[in-house]
Amino acid sequence: MNAPAHLAHVAPEIAPRPVPQALLDALAARFGAQCSTAMAVRTQHGRDESSYTDVPPPAAVVFAESTQDVADAVKLAAEHAVPVIPYGVGSSLEGHLLAVQGGISIDVSRMNRVLSVNADDLTVTVQPGVTRKQLNDEIKSTGLFFPIDPGADASIGGMTATRASGTNAVRYGTMRENVLALEVVTAGGEAIRTGTRAKKSSAGYDLTRLIVGSEGTLGVVTEITLRLYPLPEAVSAAICSFPSIEAAVRTVIQTIQLGVPIARVELIDANTVRMVNAHSKLGLREEPMLLMEFHGSPAGVKEQAETVQEIAAEHGGNAFEWATTPEERTRLWTARHNAYFAAIQSRPGCRAISTDTCVPISRLADCLLDSVAEADASGIPYFLVGHVGDGNFHFGYLIDPEDPAERAKAEELNHTLVARAIALEGTCTGEHGVGLHKMGFLLDEAGAGAVDMMRTIKRALDPKNIMNPGKIFSL
Secondary structure, rough: OOOOHOOOOOOOOOOOOOOOOHHHHHHHHHHHEEEEEEHHHHHHOOOOOOOOOOOOOOOEEEOOOOOOHHHHHHHHHHOOOOOEEEEOOOOOOOOOEEEEEEEEOEEOOOOEEEEEEEHOOOOOEEEEEEHHHHHHHHHHOOEEEEEOOOOOOOHHHHHHHHHOOOHHHHHHHHHHHHEEEEEEOOOOOOOOEEEEOOOOOOOOOOOOHOOOOOOOOOOOOEEEEEEEEEEEOOEEEEEEEEOOHEEEEEEEHHHHHHOOOOOOEEEOOOHHHHHHHHHHOOOOOOEEEEEEEEEHHHHHHHHHHHHHHHHHHHHEEEEEEEOOOOHHHHHHHHHHHHHHHHHHHHHHOEEEOOOOOOHHHHHHHHHHHHHHHHHHHHOOOEEEEHHHHHOOOEEEEOOOOOOHHHHHHHHHHHHHHHHHHHHHOOOEOOOOOOOOOOHHHHHHHHOOHHHHHHHHHHHHOOOOOOEEEOOOOOO
């Protein structure tokens, strides 16, 4: 299957705008030690986990500690028409943080306070630098938790910007369903609020949903109000090995179509299990594997688990290993959470070209199996993991960044996979976002008319094009 010509890889258009000394002087005067132009700091803020390596760093980094800090930094940048790039913990995978048009980075990691917990209403309001693990540590005494788990200990602000999801999405949804309200600093440096703590509203345009997933191109998020959930009365996790990827995928499809309320179901292929075993000193069977988790009452969890075990047995599933204590569950989930880092370390010096397509659950096997066959035939090392309960999966093609032929081959595999997912009425990105790498794919998925509408919104809200320019689409 050939990728359409307009799905060609989009290399970053590196065209830095000049950053006048007057702006750097104004930032230094306003922020003092909170502003850095040191090359080491700038370099750190000019890289993420994407495969891009040759993009110049931002001209300065502002370490914001309040909404007012963010507003003042944006106002100063706007006066000089200089780009602003929000920065959380740097874990994004599609080039979101890269200063392709120059500018300044606003690091919100010091804005890391949980502002209010409203346990009775199942909501919490946080600053953007709070990470998901920090949030759950701070609210565990309430008997509540925040379920969105993208694997990395990402910041809540970054997860909001990319509309992240993760391992629990099959039951609890994504950031789109779990962000109730926001405070946002606009391109003019004004702090506005969107949404409320109410469960629903019909008041005006849904600005909250517009900002969630906008990848910093419309404003800088400075507060987020989230839904919380009661900690389940009982939790049980299991791993199960299968003779083939197809058998594992068919098990998942049947489980979802039967309406089993499984909380997590993750696929790890045999390649990745081998990498994880080596990285984490585990002894997992090196076969395609499903990792599953069930939440609910003790009786409900038992019923769900028995149903899935019966389905798995029909497809050759074996070697079930159950875990009910937190320590046992953590050990089992180590395989999934360490998969990316295990893969990177399996080939020293490599970079991963990642995919995160998502398709309707009924088309999952069609999309995944053809993509596995192509990856195997290519000879390029890869890893495969997937939130397959909602049709989302990730290939990571492990390339030598200094080998143009390997990069070209990996991009070809990526293009073909994305084209296949879109043809099956899926999406080019289930959770990582568009960033730089998927700009061409967005056009193919959404169509020229829809992308033009996005451009119209961008121009209206950011007329100087200073908010993380050069991402999602070109102007």
